[in-house]
Amino acid sequence: MKTINLNFPVSLDKNKVRIGAFFVFLFNIISIILFYLNPIISLIITIIVWFDFLVVFIVGPKFSLFRFLIDWIHSNYIQKEEWISSKPKRFAKFCGLTLLSVSLVFYFYNASIYLLLLCILTLFSFLEFAFDFCVACKIYGILQKIGVISQDHCENC
Numbered sequence: 001m002k003t004i005n006l007n008f009p010v011s012l013d014k015n016k017v018r019i020g021a022f023f024v025f026l027f028n029i030i031s032i033i034l035f036y037l038n039p040i041i042s043l044i045i046t047i048i049v050w051f052d053f054l055v056v057f058i059v060g061p062k063f064s065l066f067r068f069l070i071d072w073i074h075s076n077y078i079q080k081e082e083w084i085s086s087k088p089k090r091f092a093k094f095c096g097l098t099l100l101s102v103s104l105v106f107y108f109y110n111a112s113i114y115l116l117l118l119c120i121l122t123l124f125s126f127l128e129f130a131f132d133f134c135v136a137c138k139i140y141g142i143l144q145k146i147g148v149i150s151q152d153h154c155e156n157c
Contacts, residue, residue, distance in 0.1 A: 008060040012089055014082040014132070019070045020061065021128035024049060024096070028122040032115060043107055046118065050100040057093040060086075087152050092128075092136035096121060 027049050035042035052065040061067065103117035127133040143149040 008090060009062075009086050011083040012061065012086045013074070014084045015078050015080060016061065016070050016074050017084075017089055018129045018132060019073050019078075020056075020064065020066060021125045023066045023069065024052075024125040025122055025129060028118050028125065032118055032122065035111070035115060039111075043104075046100065046104060046107070050097070050104060053093055053097040053100055057090065057097050085152060088134065088137035088140040091140045091149075092134055095136040095139070096124070 027045055031042045031045040031049070034045065048065065056064050061070075064070065099117055099121050103114050103121075106113040106117065124135045127135060140149060144151055
């Protein structure tokens, strides 16, 4: 019987992370637009993205809902690997998961805050996939400098 390795990887391919950020951006844009047409579909899409963030945060990108699409795009169009530390990206997943969790709570109480939080996550995912600028990774670096998070070997932090 084959066992499944649930360890979070030490490093990640930056290009695959950026492709994943594109899917977060795309699904959030669809969710924001559909909110005005069909709020329930918007909620379902947000839950799907939330679940992907949860799975990737806990066990790593190997079990992402979008893994097969990410791998297919990477192998057919990019084919270049650039390895980076996974710690700031995992922190970014935690931040995104927190943002999505709070937005899902506000879906039922205040739709404006729900949409605002989705827009913030959409902006952050756009910055990641378009410009390779990870806002949460920058926050991770600041938290390292002030001693909240222990130092690691992240060159980008």
